[in-house]
Amino acid sequence: MATFSTNQVNALRSIADMIRELIDDVNLHFVESGLLISCMDSGHCALIQMHLTAETINNGGTGFYECTHPCSAGVNFVTLHKILRTASTDDIVTFKMSTDNPNIMTIELNSEDGQHRGDAKLALLDLDEDELEVPEVEYGAVIKTSPEKFKQILSYLKYTESASVIIECIKDEMRFTSEGTLMTMNRVLHANTDMEMIFNQPVRLSLSQRYMNIFSKPTGLGTNVSICLHKDMPLMVAYDITGLGALRLFLAPQTEDNDE
Numbered sequence: 283m284a285t286f287s288t289n290q291v292n293a294l295r296s297i298a299d300m301i302r303e304l305i306d307d308v309n310l311h312f313v314e315s316g317l318l319i320s321c322m323d324s325g326h327c328a329l330i331q332m333h334l335t336a337e338t339i340n341n342g343g344t345g346f347y348e349c350t351h352p353c354s355a356g357v358n359f360v361t362l363h364k365i366l367r368t369a370s371t372d373d374i375v376t377f378k379m380s381t382d383n384p385n386i387m388t389i390e391l392n393s394e395d396g397q398h399r400g401d402a403k404l405a406l407l408d409l410d411e412d413e414l415e416v417p418e419v420e421y422g423a424v425i426k427t428s429p430e431k432f433k434q435i436l437s438y439l440k441y442t443e444s445a446s447v448i449i450e451c452i453k454d455e456m457r458f459t460s461e462g463t464l465m466t467m468n469r470v471l472h473a474n475t476d477m478e479m480i481f482n483q484p485v486r487l488s489l490s491q492r493y494m495n496i497f498s499k500p501t502g503l504g505t506n507v508s509i510c511l512h513k514d515m516p517l518m519v520a521y522d523i524t525g526l527g528a529l530r531l532f533l534a535p536q537t538e539d540n541d542e
Contacts, residue, residue: 283353283384284312286334287376288345289394292502293523294375295366297332300499302359304328309411310355312379316347316527320414327534328493329414329516334527344525345374353379355387356407365389365402416532421510421518422483423451427476429507429521433498435469440495442467446536447491451511452484460491485511487535497531 288294301308304323308330311318316335322328339347369375369391376390390401435458439447442462450457456479458469473479497519504524511517516532523529 283351283381284349284379285376286312286317286339286345286347287374288339288526289372289374290344290524290526291366291369291371291373291375293500293526295363295369296500296502297523297529298359298363298366300496301330302363303496303499304330304493306360307356307358307407307409309409310357310377311352312349312355313352314349321411322414327490328497329416329532331414331416331530331532332527334523338525338527342525351381353384355379356409357387357404358407361404362389365391365404368400416530419510419512419515419518420482421515422481422485422512423456423510424480425451425456425471425509426478426506427509428505429498429501429503431476432507432509432519433501435471436491436495436498438469439467440491441465444491446488446538447494448486448488448538449509449511449517450484450486451479451481453481454479483513485513487511487513487517488538489517489533489535493533497533500529503529 308319308321316333319330319332321330336347339345372394373391374394378388385406387404387406388401389404392399439458439460442460442465444460444462448459454472456471460467471477500521504522506522508520516534519531521529
């Protein structure tokens, strides 16, 4: 019915680690074009969209994807993350859905050199899910940098213990501000060889620092992450996942007099 195999273990483990902090149970949709996720977090503040495309997987030399009959798998991501943690960095991970037992997903963990093999049977959940669509937006500001740099910025600000981080894009600079009870911290960035900035209009958004820290967690996905902002619109963080596809994360802005 559906088979997805990849050697990108670190990427899958990093994605599962992030998703489990936002929501416990998620539907994986196996369709002809690839593996899809589209869901809100448990607090209804963030939207997760992921598309691991069959074309990218099969042509990128990192794995194999085939789906003969579309199907959905309700997965507990806390459990999935535990399974992926048992994999070695050089393992090949394979997800299998079968018409013979549609309530179970088999996850195989096999070494590339054939020295060890293993598998886990994951009981699937029956999950209700709303159809979610995101309108296309011409963002007022787009910043492209490395995932490591993005994570470094948010890690720097967390010491204020503030509930919010304010992101401002004005002229040729991007400013991150976190104001806590005892201290305020700023990080001002300018375009350079490691960071591309495209500003169409000034933007200022107040965002949950907890969610932003979670959004910055994925590492090993690729070389680029885009942070896209527009006035009074959800922020988008977009990761290109090398050899697999794309991950997009959306976060609703806060009103600046409400830092909950």
